[in-house]
Amino acid sequence: MAKTVQDYIRTIADFPHEGIMFRDVTTLFADARGFRMAIDQLLHPYAGLPIDKVVGLEARGFILGGAVAHQLSVGFVPIRKKGKLPGPTIAEEYTLEYGEAVMEVHDDALQAGERVLVVDDLLATGGTCEAGIKLIERLGAEVVACAFVIDLPDLGGRAKLEALGMDVHALCAFDGT
Numbered sequence: 001m002a003k004t005v006q007d008y009i010r011t012i013a014d015f016p017h018e019g020i021m022f023r024d025v026t027t028l029f030a031d032a033r034g035f036r037m038a039i040d041q042l043l044h045p046y047a048g049l050p051i052d053k054v055v056g057l058e059a060r061g062f063i064l065g066g067a068v069a070h071q072l073s074v075g076f077v078p079i080r081k082k083g084k085l086p087g088p089t090i091a092e093e094y095t096l097e098y099g100e101a102v103m104e105v106h107d108d109a110l111q112a113g114e115r116v117l118v119v120d121d122l123l124a125t126g127g128t129c130e131a132g133i134k135l136i137e138r139l140g141a142e143v144v145a146c147a148f149v150i151d152l153p154d155l156g157g158r159a160k161l162e163a164l165g166m167d168v169h170a171l172c173a174f175d176g177t
Helices: 024-032 031-047 058-072 127-138 157-163
Strands: 011-014 021-024 051-056 075-081 089-096 099-106 113-125 142-150 168-173
Touching: 024 031, 024 051, 031 058, 031 168, 058 075, 058 113, 058 157, 058 168, 075 127, 089 127, 099 127, 099 168, 113 157, 127 142, 127 157, 142 157, 157 168
Parallel strands: 051 075, 051 113, 113 142, 142 168
Antiparallel strands: 011 021, 075 099, 089 099
8 A cells, every 4th residue: 555644754652741742754754755745745735826935934844845945946934943043033922832932034034925835844733833924924925825744633723823814734634742
């Protein structure tokens, strides 16, 4: 039987905390066939749509987003954790499952009216992606959609993003945390 993207993802119990089932995409990235399958499936719904940039969320979103941007022949913009970008930035605070964090983007990374596809490996609570969306919109760009390899529907991220009016695409889903 043919493998699916989900078949390439390793689960590690009790990482980074007891009770967490960590969905490890490094095994997907390490397999040429699996990685290619994931990139093709991430970009498929958006091929032919007017997209100006792909935004990747730190850190695994950089790997996926860069490859998707390459395939779509558009530019790539990283949204990073606070203090990692060298130029002038704008910032957005957000809540994680276990605390708070700040994401930043260069203040000239996107232009008003540009159409953006947001890419990351995992959708959990949606907090990181929501912060990214806010940064993108503050720069005057429009989020066309958000694409993920994994959705953890029990954590409510998809519902949160859809309530913001976002089109959400995920290649697979895992129950639980």
